[in-house]
Amino acid sequence: MSWLGLKHHCKDITRLVSQSQDAPLPWLQRLRVRVHLSMCAACARFEAQMRFLREAARRYKA
Amino acid sequence: MDASAFAAEIETHRRYLMRVAQLQLRDRDAAQDVVQDTLVAALSGADGFDGRSSLKTWLTGILKHKIVDAIRRKKRAPVPLSALDDEGTIDDFDALFRSDGRWDAPPADWGDPEAALNQRQFFDVMEFCLEKLPPQTGRVFMMREVMELETDEICKELAITANNLWVILYRARMALRVCLEQHWFAGGARRPTPA
Numbered sequence: 001m002s003w004l005g006l007k008h009h010c011k012d013i014t015r016l017v018s019q020s021q022d023a024p025l026p027w028l029q030r031l032r033v034r035v036h037l038s039m040c041a042a043c044a045r046f047e048a049q050m051r052f053l054r055e056a057a058r059r060y061k062a
Numbered sequence: 063m064d065a066s067a068f069a070a071e072i073e074t075h076r077r078y079l080m081r082v083a084q085l086q087l088r089d090r091d092a093a094q095d096v097v098q099d100t101l102v103a104a105l106s107g108a109d110g111f112d113g114r115s116s117l118k119t120w121l122t123g124i125l126k127h128k129i130v131d132a133i134r135r136k137k138r139a140p141v142p143l144s145a146l147d148d149e150g151t152i153d154d155f156d157a158l159f160r161s162d163g164r165w166d167a168p169p170a171d172w173g174d175p176e177a178a179l180n181q182r183q184f185f186d187v188m189e190f191c192l193e194k195l196p197p198q199t200g201r202v203f204m205m206r207e208v209m210e211l212e213t214d215e216i217c218k219e220l221a222i223t224a225n226n227l228w229v230i231l232y233r234a235r236m237a238l239r240v241c242l243e244q245h246w247f248a249g250g251a252r253r254p255t256p257a
Contacts, residue, residue: 009162010168011158011163014236015232018228019228022213022224022231042169049169050239052176053207053235054207056178058207058208058210060208
């Protein structure tokens with residue numbers, strides 16, 4: 001499956017998750033992230049925490 | 063509310079506004095300028111406050127515009143890229159991962175993090191964590207997440223590439239995640255322990 005880039009591991013996924021908060025990812029990377037998150041509880045948790053961090057930063061000023 | 067009571071009410075938020083401005087601008091004089099502008103705008107436009115949002119939210123909204131203006135005016139002095147590079151690289155958080163790229167120190171369970179958003183102490187911890195970031199890194203994070211500037215706008219203001227920006231924001235988010243985990247969410251205690 002390496003042709004689909006599924007060898008991407010958690011470290012790369014965390015970078016892509018962060019990047020996706022700033023710019024839409026190319027579709028293939030978006031797919032890789034989605035597949036990885038569906039199979040990796042730690043990265044899924046990381047992704048939820050990144051969304052929380054954004055929400056917290058926005059509320060910080062309110 | 064009469065004018066002097068309104069002015070006194072606004073005055074109680076001055077310190078908060080200074081903290082936000084200073085975190086953002088990293089410059090005491092510039093922070094004082096924008097806070098003064100904000101207070102003047104607030105007092106002269108007192109009718110503009112309709113009481114639907116809290117006074118603090120209203121003031122922060124004005125402050126946000128003043129800070130964006132200040133950043134735009136300072137355009138001629140972008141952050142030198144070297145200052146950002148000095149603050150770290152994309153690899154700074156490699157210790158959290160094993161050599162094969164999988165987690166070595168996976169994120170902890172934060173329980174119900176939304177509940178933290180209703181606690182004032184949580185935001186004290188958040189501020190503590192923001193202040194612990196390297197100065198330029200913290201500033202860029204504030205521009206993106208607190209001022210909600212678009213990425214191309216930040217890149218233009220700071221004369222950096224999108225790639226530079228992603229690396230800086232990644233480092234900021236990784237550091238903040240670890241800091242919040244340690245000081246707020248640790249062990250499910252959800253108690254602030256800023257040191």
